[in-house]
Amino acid sequence: xxxxxxxxxxNKAIAHGAxxxxxxxxxxxxxxxxxxxxxxxxxxxADGKMKTEYIHTEGEHSCMAAALGASMTxxxxxxxxxxxxxxxxxxxxxxxxxxxAPIVMAVANRxxxxxxxxxxxxxxxxxxxxxxxxxxxxxxxQECLDMMLMNxxxxxxxxxxxxxxxxLDGFFLSYSQERVYMPDQEKVDAWLPPYKAPxxxxxxxxxxxxxxxxxxxxxxxxxxxxxxxxxxxxxVIAEVDASFAKTFGRSYGGMVEKYRCDDADSLLVTMxxxxxxxxxxxxxxxxxxxxxxxxxxxxxxxxxxxxxIELAEQVDSIGVVDRVVMHxxxxxxxxxxxxxxxxNTGIKVPVQxxxxxxxxxxxxxxxxxxxxxxxxxxxxxxxxxxxxxIEHKFPGMPAPQKTNSSTCMxxxxxxxxxxxxxxxxxxxxxxxxxxxxxVNPPNCSGVNYGQSVKTPWVLANFxxxxxFQTGVYRALKAKGKERQVYTTSYAGDGGTYDIGLQxxxxxxxxxxxxxxxxxxNEAYMNTGIQRSGSTPQFAATSTTPVGSVWKxxxxxxxNMLMIMAAHRIPYIATASLAYIPDLKRKIQKAMEVTRxxxxxxxxxxxQPCTTGWYYDPSKTVEIGRLAVQTGAWPIAExxxxxxKLNIKPKELKPVKEYLDPQRRFRHLDTELVExxxxxxxxxxxxxxxxxxxxxxxxx
Amino acid sequence: MVQDKSVIKGIVLSDLKNxxxxxVANWRVFKPEINLDECIACGLCTTYCPExxxxxxxxxKPVIDYRFCKGCGVCANECPKTAIAMKKxxxx
Numbered sequence: 001x002x003x004x005x006x007x008x009x010x011n012k013a014i015a016h017g018a019x020x021x022x023x024x025x026x027x028x029x030x031x032x033x034x035x036x037x038x039x040x041x042x043x044x045x046a047d048g049k050m051k052t053e054y055i056h057t058e059g060e061h062s063c064m065a066a067a068l069g070a071s072m073t074x075x076x077x078x079x080x081x082x083x084x085x086x087x088x089x090x091x092x093x094x095x096x097x098x099x100x101a102p103i104v105m106a107v108a109n110r111x112x113x114x115x116x117x118x119x120x121x122x123x124x125x126x127x128x129x130x131x132x133x134x135x136x137x138x139x140x141x142q143e144c145l146d147m148m149l150m151n152x153x154x155x156x157x158x159x160x161x162x163x164x165x166x167x168l169d170g171f172f173l174s175y176s177q178e179r180v181y182m183p184d185q186e187k188v189d190a191w192l193p194p195y196k197a198p199x200x201x202x203x204x205x206x207x208x209x210x211x212x213x214x215x216x217x218x219x220x221x222x223x224x225x226x227x228x229x230x231x232x233x234x235x236v237i238a239e240v241d242a243s244f245a246k247t248f249g250r251s252y253g254g255m256v257e258k259y260r261c262d263d264a265d266s267l268l269v270t271m272x273x274x275x276x277x278x279x280x281x282x283x284x285x286x287x288x289x290x291x292x293x294x295x296x297x298x299x300x301x302x303x304x305x306x307x308x309i310e311l312a313e314q315v316d317s318i319g320v321v322d323r324v325v326m327h328x329x330x331x332x333x334x335x336x337x338x339x340x341x342x343x344n345t346g347i348k349v350p351v352q353x354x355x356x357x358x359x360x361x362x363x364x365x366x367x368x369x370x371x372x373x374x375x376x377x378x379x380x381x382x383x384x385x386x387x388x389x390i391e392h393k394f395p396g397m398p399a400p401q402k403t404n405s406s407t408c409m410x411x412x413x414x415x416x417x418x419x420x421x422x423x424x425x426x427x428x429x430x431x432x433x434x435x436x437x438x439v440n441p442p443n444c445s446g447v448n449y450g451q452s453v454k455t456p457w458v459l460a461n462f463x464x465x466x467x468f469q470t471g472v473y474r475a476l477k478a479k480g481k482e483r484q485v486y487t488t489s490y491a492g493d494g495g496t497y498d499i500g501l502q503x504x505x506x507x508x509x510x511x512x513x514x515x516x517x518x519x520x521n522e523a524y525m526n527t528g529i530q531r532s533g534s535t536p537q538f539a540a541t542s543t544t545p546v547g548s549v550w551k552x553x554x555x556x557x558x559n560m561l562m563i564m565a566a567h568r569i570p571y572i573a574t575a576s577l578a579y580i581p582d583l584k585r586k587i588q589k590a591m592e593v594t595r596x597x598x599x600x601x602x603x604x605x606x607q608p609c610t611t612g613w614y615y616d617p618s619k620t621v622e623i624g625r626l627a628v629q630t631g632a633w634p635i636a637e638x639x640x641x642x643x644k645l646n647i648k649p650k651e652l653k654p655v656k657e658y659l660d661p662q663r664r665f666r667h668l669d670t671e672l673v674e675x676x677x678x679x680x681x682x683x684x685x686x687x688x689x690x691x692x693x694x695x696x697x698x699x
Numbered sequence: 700m701v702q703d704k705s706v707i708k709g710i711v712l713s714d715l716k717n718x719x720x721x722x723v724a725n726w727r728v729f730k731p732e733i734n735l736d737e738c739i740a741c742g743l744c745t746t747y748c749p750e751x752x753x754x755x756x757x758x759x760k761p762v763i764d765y766r767f768c769k770g771c772g773v774c775a776n777e778c779p780k781t782a783i784a785m786k787k788x789x790x791x
Contacts, residue, residue: 407751409751410720410751411720411750411751411752411764411767412720412721412722412723412750412752412766412767413720413721413723413750414721415749415750417726417749417769417770417771418749418769418771418772418773419749419771420749422749422750422751423746423747423749426751452720577747580746580747610771616772617771617772617773618771618772618773618775618776618785619776620747620749620771620773621747621773621776621777622776622777
């Protein structure tokens with residue numbers, strides 16, 4: 001049957017899946033390599049192609065909480081994340097289980113924790129595996145789209161009512177283009193009716209939920225029932241696969257997909273995108289006369305025990321490929337599941353484990369071929385060591401370059417040409433000197449400059465940068481060195497205004513004598529220009545695009561200066577990369593305040609971003625200057641409560657001069673520019689009156 | 700308790716530290732050229748070079764380390780004497 005197809009990355013297939021499923025609420029927070037999922041959805045919403053409540057949350061923890069709230073109030077809900085973001089959601093992931101909220105969440109797998117990579121392995125999804133969600137792995141972009149639809153039909157079935165993770169490999173699927181057939185909306189509507197929650201929080205629809213937990217004695221019973229439900233869901237998964245095949249002409253086999261298994265006497269077990277390469281390896285071995293088959297695990301939770309046992313009875317050796325290590329058990333994730341499934345059956349088939357593709361390394365056909373060979377060899381000789389790590393030779397790092405540069409940073413970074421963040425980082429480090437510890441909540445600068453600074457620079461956590469820094473500071477204090485070593489953050493606006501605010505507020509209120517420097521480029525630039533709490537009104541970002549419905553970001557930015565001032569900390573200042581002497585003086589002031597143990601010093605430095613604001617890279621400093629001269633970025637300080645406007649142009653330039661060179665504002669008409677101009681004038685007037693007043697009353 | 704650094708396995712920090720920079724000259728489309736006769740040694744190009752690829756010589760006039768210049772043009776844009784020209788790489 002001829003059908004229209006399109007070529008698209010997996011993330012776009014997921015977004016189309018959400019559109020076709022008529023998802024009603026989408027809480028979103030960006031993290032690579034999930035970002036384009038929520039960007040494509042924001043494009044659909046901005047253009048009126050998808051009617052959904054899109055929530056720009058301030059962090060993954062909130063994102064999952066919003067998803068749970070929405071699902072429990074009876075809306076079909078979708079969200080997406082991965083890696084650190086998924087880990088940050090963890091407690092609410094656990095909660096969604098027994099609230100029986102049929103959320104579908106796409107997890108664009110990426111490795112978890114330090115070593116740091118954006119590439120996929122299953123260390124992010126492994127800790128979430130046993131919380132009671134259905135967990136589904138996909139191999140192709142078509143499967144991404146199809147499973148979006150199927151997962152809603154499975155999850156919302158009253159025999160199931162469980163949240164579901166759709167795990168697609170970051171990069172290999174999320175960003176790789178493949179042919180995808182797009183089902184008709186009408187057909188999808190007929191096949192997937194709207195979600196009707198059996199117990200909604202909405203009092204106009206159903207009984208309300210009990211506020212607190214259930215009696216202790218019932219925990220075991222309910223966990224047991226949960227296991228029964230997971231077991232029951234296997235039947236629903238098979239049903240939905242069959243019904244999908246009937247309606248849309250594609251089938252995936254339900255819990256597992258078997259490839260050339262019929263007469264197999266050895267079995268390779270895979271999941272996710274590696275399966276495609278494994279098929280080719282199996283083909284090659286088959287051509288050589290080896291009877292090897294391939295079992296693709298499509299659902300890891302519930303685990304497909306029956307399918308596995310059936311095949312295990314037939315074969316003489318099994319090799320499981322794992323893209324993760326379950327530390328402390330000596331092997332991978334699926335390996336442990338396969339072994340424990342077989343143990344009580346009495347089937348004594350040797351099971352080997354291949355750990356491969358960690359941190360996003362490719363698993364090529366040749367490697368899988370070798371794994372197949374090794375699996376086959378175990379038919380006759382039982383292997384002594386069943387776990388094999390597939391390692392590749394590392395070519396080594398290039399030798400450090402010799403330069404004449406006398407600053408605290410080496411030249412030659414990965415940063416964009418014309419990046420302003422390095423100018424600020426260099427000014428900061430050169431002023432603070434070498435006895436400084438930089439705590440870096442994830443941002444562009446961590447990636448680009450973390451390796452080229454000459455001081456200790458540690459990658460901290462997005463949501464808790466200030467807490468990490470507090471620990472560093474208190475350790476110095478415990479050693480009596482707090483006056484010898486400075487601790488500063490190098491945080492972006494996301495790590496300050498949004499996800500990092502709670503920890504920053506805590507540190508400020510406790511009076512930790514640390515420097516918090518926020519280089520403010522008014523969006524999440526590291527993940528690809530998503531809006532933040534600092535993004536100015538009407539700016540186009542990748543999650544606040546301009547379309548027939550949306551006109552860029554609709555809200556005004558947070559006034560962080562006043563939020564910090566509400567903490568009565570000793571020193572607060574804004575600065576700009578275009579005014580280096582002013583910035584330097586403010587860093588020195590922050591050093592003085594923290595050295596004296598007076599409390600937190602907060603610096604917020606404006607950083608025009610050539611890539612995110614779309615202007616000619618040579619204009620980085622010029623645009624910074626224009627922001628100050630037009631009043632769009634007032635340069636002020638609050639020194640022990642004394643408010644001072646440091647740069648007071650006699651007359652503000654029209655804001656249009658600042659907006660015009662930036663393509664993020666190119667959609668603005670006269671009316672919108674006037675709104676912006678009006679807000680700037682109001683702010684400026686209030687700053688002038690505070691400047692005249694001097695001391696802020698609450699200090 | 701053993702506290703001898705030689706027994707530590709698997710902490711890679713020491714291998715990665717002080718990597719230094721990369722040569723990025725092949726990023727460049729335009730190449731800045733300083734006319735030292737017009738240069739007044741104000742230091743702005745050194746301050747604002749995003750790569751820290753411009754250092755002052757002994758007479759305070761700047762010299763560009765082209766191995767690390769990405770050709771962004773900030774120096775030329777900020778030079779108060781317009782003494783820095785951006786020239787297309789292949790038109791030399």
